Amino acid sequence: MSESLSLGTIIYTAVKPIFKIYLIIASGFILGNKNMLTVETSRNLSDIIISFIFPCLVFTKVVSNLQNSDIKQIGIICLLYILMTLIGGIGGLGCYFLGKPMYWLGGCLSVALMPNISDLPIAYLQTFSTGAVFTEAQGEKGVAYICIFTAVQILFQFNLGLFKLIGYDIDQQKKHDPTKKILNHSEKDVNNISCSKSIQEEDLNDVDSYTSGDEENQNQIDNIVRPLVPTASIQRVASKVSNLSLRKCRSQNVHDIINEYSQAADIGDDVHAVPAVNTELVLVPTHMEPAGNKWKGKIKSLFWFSVDNWRRPVSISLVLSMVVSMIPWVKALFVSTNQAHLPNAPDGLPPLSFIVDFTEYVAQACVPLGLLILGATLARLEVSQLSWKVLRTPLMITGLRLVILPIIGTAIIAGFARYGWFDDDDILRFVSTIVWCLPNATSLIYLTAFYTPLEGSWSQMDQLALTYIIQYPVLSISLPFLTTYCIKVSLDY
Missing domain, CATH: 1.20.1530 (Na+/H+ antiporter like fold)
Structure with a gap:
């Protein structure tokens, strides 16, 4: 310059x-x-x-x-x-x-x-x-x-x-x-229960005020709202009720992120995580190589793992x-x-x-x-x-x-x-x-x-x-x- x-x-x-x-x-x-x-x-x-x-x-x-x-x-x-x-x-x-x-x-x-x-x-x-x-x-x-x-x-x-x-x-x-043993979920569960109940009550009121004569629509709403259980997590409740109801609940926190993403329960010796096409992780079966080809199998697995992610x-x-x-x-x-x-x-x-x-x-x-x-x-x-x-x-x-x-x-x-x-x-x-x-x-x-x-x-x-x-x-x-x-x-x- x-x-x-x-x-x-x-x-x-x-x-x-x-x-x-x-x-x-x-x-x-x-x-x-x-x-x-x-x-x-x-x-x-x-x-x-x-x-x-x-x-x-x-x-x-x-x-x-x-x-x-x-x-x-x-x-x-x-x-x-x-x-x-x-x-x-x-x-x-x-x-x-x-x-x-x-x-x-x-x-x-x-x-x-x-x-x-x-x-x-x-x-x-x-x-x-x-x-x-x-x-x-x-x-x-x-x-x-x-x-x-x-x-x-x-x-x-x-x-x-x-x-x-x-x-x-x-x-x-x-x-x-x-x-x-226990993660301190008690407060989260209480919040989820109260939130779930408020959503149920609000949506049940919406159902009661539903004036359409279409019986099929009425049955669809009943099937969505009434089976909700108070102990369901907010994610499962949110999938069954309107977003407007969800916005009236407490703010989601880190436990909601874990509930959404966690697949730890499915990971084991015969299942492991690999990247999906969108850089998230998915679970796939682990294919065990014969004992005599242990290192060869690991190298081969790493190679195809890297190639597959392209x-x-x-x-x-x-x-x-x-x-x-x-x-x-x-x-x-x-x-x-x-x-x-x-x-x-x-x-x-x-x-x-x-x-x-x-x-x-x-x-x-x-x-x-x-x-x-x-x-x-x-x-x-x-x-x-x-x-x-x-x-x-x-x-x-x-x-x-x-x-x-x-x-x-x-x-x-x-x-x-x-x-x-x-x-x-x-x-x-x-x-x-x-x-x-x-x-x-x-x-x-x-x-x-x-x-x-x-x-x-x-x-x-x-x-x-x-x-x-x-x-x-x-x-x-x-x-x-x-x-x-x-x-x-x-x-x-």
């Missing part, structure tokens, strides 16, 4: 995106508290995002902004993520041995390994790139880089099986704590978009490029530009919906027991994720820059910096709920909830600080 930016301008530009992000998260928080964005609704929306909207985002950003000359940048992204994973894993082990949380080794490592590297940094960058620092074109390319980071994380978390770390904690507690829409979208973006004459069918020229359609645009228009239009919903779901999820987190022993590990993890890792990441990136790795690609260096300063991935909540049994006393969700509760207030300070340092010092704007 010909003229350097003032420190005040950079600080304001760094803080401004935080307001947008936190306002959307707060809106989701309110919608979650009002039971307008319920656990079931959030789950359905998450499936839609992962299976449809996010693949559209990946396709439109990669095809529109990357080309075969960007192979080096993609390699840098993969290397940085591997380094971030290794350093985060070592830091997570250190936090575990210093904090000594009970039965939370896998969860502690997962928190250290898996940042929220999708909707949060995209929302931040999209606002940041409309200011005085980066152009909109640079911002679009930065979003494409973030999509590559996200794809690499999905590869590690699901294809390579890092999600199993969370199941390890539950298995260890089952083996070494056979005395576990069927997911995100993986397919990434591979397809990379192929299109790396072959100039194929890319010219979708977007204009200076590497190849093909006859345009009658409207003067590339022949398949309507596909990019479609994916770009759909992709616009990805980040707002993701942040709303994040807010609704945060609204349901709670901690049943709070003590220094419980609090110290989440505090150390927060220090690791939002203080130590950004310092280490900035030093590594500065070293890469001295050797000319970034080739004056300021947006790549900026994206590579901010991904070191992100809170936990939201998916860890659902993975923990998946493995958590409905009965018994389990502290894993308490530890995880505390990390989110502590990290998001700290993020509002640490991310703008890192951004300001990167722009003013590292990039010398």
